[in-house]
Amino acid sequence: MIGRIRALALAYIRLHDEVLVMQVPDMPADAGLCCRLIGGGIEFGEPSETALCRELAEELGVTVTQAHYLGTVENIFTHQGRPGHELCQIYTVEIEQIAALRARGDAFEVTEENLTNYTALWRPWDDFTSGRATLYPDNVLRLLPGV
Known part of the structure; x- marks a missing residue:
């Protein structure tokens, strides 16, 4: 079967020295902490910025x-x-609600539209720049301010 390329819009959400990410599920134990920027799929005909705003609202x-x-x-x-x-x-x-989002704690559960859950984490930014944790997608660090 031939796979498909998936188009995503992902957000770099930073507050002071922390970044909000999702924990990548089902990683091997020896992989350490693996995270991805939060966001989701872009619908056909939808501008990526619109998709990002929709995903974060949902x-x-x-x-x-x-x-x-x-x-x-x-x-x-x-x-x-x-x-x-x-x-x-x-x-x-x-x-707009960044303080309320931070007040949800260091880790909190998020339910996606398809009713799957993931854990959102506030992590120190230097966890990713120092290699103590991995941030996906690969090579995203080169784009992010503060690196």
């Missing part, structure tokens, strides 16, 4: 007041033995 219940496009990262990977291919549109965002 998943986190927040309003994006400003989004700044940083670039695109191509991500070709294998997860749980299955190949994946993504084109990720990366944005830095300002969120």
